[in-house]
Amino acid sequence: MKSSYYSLGIDIGGTNTVFGAISNDGLILKKDSILTRSSEDPGQLFDKIFEKNKVWKKELNNRYLFKDIGIGVPNGNYFTGMVKDPPNLGQEWQNLDLVKFVKKYQDIPVKITNDANAAAMGEKSFGVAKEMSNAVVITLGTGLGSGLIIDGKVFYGHDGFAGELGHIIIDPKGRICECGRQGCLEMYVSAKGLKYTIDDYLSRFPNDKTLLNLKDNNFDGKKMDELFDVGESIIQEIYEFTGDILGQGLAQASTILSPEAFIFYGGLSNAKHRILKFAKQSMDANLLGFQKNNIKILLSKLPDGEAGIIGASCLHK
Amino acid sequence: MKSSYYSLGIDIGGTNTVFGAISNDGLILKKDSILTRSSEDPGQLFDKIFEKNKVWKKELNNRYLFKDIGIGVPNGNYFTGMVKDPPNLGQEWQNLDLVKFVKKYQDIPVKITNDANAAAMGEKSFGVAKEMSNAVVITLGTGLGSGLIIDGKVFYGHDGFAGELGHIIIDPKGRICECGRQGCLEMYVSAKGLKYTIDDYLSRFPNDKTLLNLKDNNFDGKKMDELFDVGESIIQEIYEFTGDILGQGLAQASTILSPEAFIFYGGLSNAKHRILKFAKQSMDANLLGFQKNNIKILLSKLPDGEAGIIGASCLHK
Numbered sequence: 001m002k003s004s005y006y007s008l009g010i011d012i013g014g015t016n017t018v019f020g021a022i023s024n025d026g027l028i029l030k031k032d033s034i035l036t037r038s039s040e041d042p043g044q045l046f047d048k049i050f051e052k053n054k055v056w057k058k059e060l061n062n063r064y065l066f067k068d069i070g071i072g073v074p075n076g077n078y079f080t081g082m083v084k085d086p087p088n089l090g091q092e093w094q095n096l097d098l099v100k101f102v103k104k105y106q107d108i109p110v111k112i113t114n115d116a117n118a119a120a121m122g123e124k125s126f127g128v129a130k131e132m133s134n135a136v137v138i139t140l141g142t143g144l145g146s147g148l149i150i151d152g153k154v155f156y157g158h159d160g161f162a163g164e165l166g167h168i169i170i171d172p173k174g175r176i177c178e179c180g181r182q183g184c185l186e187m188y189v190s191a192k193g194l195k196y197t198i199d200d201y202l203s204r205f206p207n208d209k210t211l212l213n214l215k216d217n218n219f220d221g222k223k224m225d226e227l228f229d230v231g232e233s234i235i236q237e238i239y240e241f242t243g244d245i246l247g248q249g250l251a252q253a254s255t256i257l258s259p260e261a262f263i264f265y266g267g268l269s270n271a272k273h274r275i276l277k278f279a280k281q282s283m284d285a286n287l288l289g290f291q292k293n294n295i296k297i298l299l300s301k302l303p304d305g306e307a308g309i310i311g312a313s314c315l316h317k
Numbered sequence: 318m319k320s321s322y323y324s325l326g327i328d329i330g331g332t333n334t335v336f337g338a339i340s341n342d343g344l345i346l347k348k349d350s351i352l353t354r355s356s357e358d359p360g361q362l363f364d365k366i367f368e369k370n371k372v373w374k375k376e377l378n379n380r381y382l383f384k385d386i387g388i389g390v391p392n393g394n395y396f397t398g399m400v401k402d403p404p405n406l407g408q409e410w411q412n413l414d415l416v417k418f419v420k421k422y423q424d425i426p427v428k429i430t431n432d433a434n435a436a437a438m439g440e441k442s443f444g445v446a447k448e449m450s451n452a453v454v455i456t457l458g459t460g461l462g463s464g465l466i467i468d469g470k471v472f473y474g475h476d477g478f479a480g481e482l483g484h485i486i487i488d489p490k491g492r493i494c495e496c497g498r499q500g501c502l503e504m505y506v507s508a509k510g511l512k513y514t515i516d517d518y519l520s521r522f523p524n525d526k527t528l529l530n531l532k533d534n535n536f537d538g539k540k541m542d543e544l545f546d547v548g549e550s551i552i553q554e555i556y557e558f559t560g561d562i563l564g565q566g567l568a569q570a571s572t573i574l575s576p577e578a579f580i581f582y583g584g585l586s587n588a589k590h591r592i593l594k595f596a597k598q599s600m601d602a603n604l605l606g607f608q609k610n611n612i613k614i615l616l617s618k619l620p621d622g623e624a625g626i627i628g629a630s631c632l633h634k
Contacts (some may be wrong), residue, residue: 157575158451164572255481258474295628
């Protein structure tokens with residue numbers, strides 16, 4: 001019986017880690033996920049991943065062999081194989097040689113990149129950006145990450161740190177960011193940013209029942225979308241505010257990159273098209289004249305969690 | 318007698334046009350310049366360039382033949398060969414198919430790009446960026462232009478408009494720019510920007526003799542540098558203000574591009590190292606943590622006017 005070779009693609013997020021066995025042409029043969037937080041340290045997480053791996057192997061009558069491993073992880077550096085100070089991950093992740101660490105489990109080629117670059121790779125290889133030479137993939141979740149596709153390849157900069165669109169400064173006197181600076185895009189446009197915006201609105205309208213209710217329900221995104229859709233004006237205003245700032249950030253990035261499209265992906269899920277309509281208007285209003293109406297805003301068509309693992313699986317190509 | 322083949326490199330600026338016969342390895346065989354303004358329309362300018370060409374040919378006993386022409390011109394588009402709405406150039410330049418226009422003089426391959434991209438190409442081919450894969454060349458003159466070197470090549474974006482660092486927005490409520498937006502980097506960091514800053518200072522200190530004197534002398538850059546060097550506090554403050562804003566802009570660009578270096582070139586000549594010291598401090602203060610002290614600020618070593626024509630001559634390589 002002939003063996004088939006697969007890549008193990010792993011997408012490590014602050015709350016959830018998705019991993020899968022993926023064929024050369026992007027087919028996901030097996031897929032699973034683990035709550036990252038329940039696996040406090042890297043050892044616990046990778047123990048579970050490689051245990052699951054054994055199960056998969058048996059289920060497939062050992063016909064399936066890994067040739068390499070690709071990992072997307074917050075603050076993962078493609079060049080050094082190191083993870084440094086990733087937000088939302090525990091102590092043992094803060095200065096970790098992840099490539100070396102994973103090779104202890106299985107000594108096959110291991111490459112890492114940051115989670116947004118992995119998503120960009122997935123979009124370029126098998127998604128919306130497949131035919132594009134120049135595009136920006138933006139992951140909208142707890143934070144705002146981005147991966148740059150330049151001349152058909154993911155671009156890392158000279159040190160692996162290119163593409164931090166979440167840290168474009170929108171308002172130098174704005175909200176204080178964890179990065180130590182003020183007014184970063186991510187502090188407005190992300191699940192985290194939306195919470196701050198609702199808090200801001202609450203300080204202006206402390207008795208607003210819609211807002212109080214949202215806060216009591218831990219800022220339930222689905223609920224917000226429903227309220228938006230039935231025309232709740234304060235939620236519409238909040239989404240417009242958020243989209244407006246996002247558009248300013250996209251225009252800033254376009255001044256430098258002039259991409260064919262921005263492609264959105266990630267967990268701020270259903271809100272996306274609601275916010276993105278405002279973002280497109282604001283981007284076009286803020287673009288340089290010759291760029292207006294010439295840069296697209298698109299939604300990823302890859303299922304949530306899949307661009308990341310598919311992209312990670314392509315790191316050895 | 319064997320003939321030699323050369324490229325005609327042309328660098329069209331708002332005030333001055335430099336052109337030269339350049340060998341494959343970047344040697345400038347002949348060079349001349351024309352005041353652009355004295356040649357109001359493109360026909361007058363290119364008549365003079367091609368007349369001069371004939372003279373050169375004779376001087377070299379017709380041993381020298383052009384194989385191609387490369388042109389750097391404000392708002393020149395590499396992909397379309399068009400020049401659109403270039404600032405500081407006359408009416409007939411505003412929507413010009415420059416490639417077609419120049420081929421009427423001599424039907425050999427003609428390529429154009431914007432002036433900053435041409436300078437970037439010069440730096441990459443024969444200058445400070447020769448060994449760099451990722452760098453940004455900034456031309457500081459009347460305005461602030463930039464050319465991006467990405468993975469060893471000049472990067473154009475999907476439409477030829479990438480790398481407009483002069484239009485990064487530093488202050489959304491700042492000075493009104495000709496591009497129709499507010500607070501663009503170029504409105505502070507350029508010869509034009511310096512004039513606005515001096516005007517701002519004059520409105521606060523209307524009787525300051527140093528400032529009044531500068532204004533009367535059409536903001537003489539050399540004079541400002543001398544005053545800076547002897548410790549004139551108001552000029553030191555103005556240079557520090559300018560450098561501080563430049564550093565903010567470089568940090569913004571680094572968030573996206575993470576280059577190895579920013580390389581400065583152009584006519585804001587002697588002020589450069591004076592302003593760049595402040596810019597470096599401000600850039601490092603504004604960079605993301607892992608980028609601090611990891612991005613260089615360098616001065617071009619190519620003589621003024623040469624990076625542009627050498628770079629333009631490389632457009633067919």
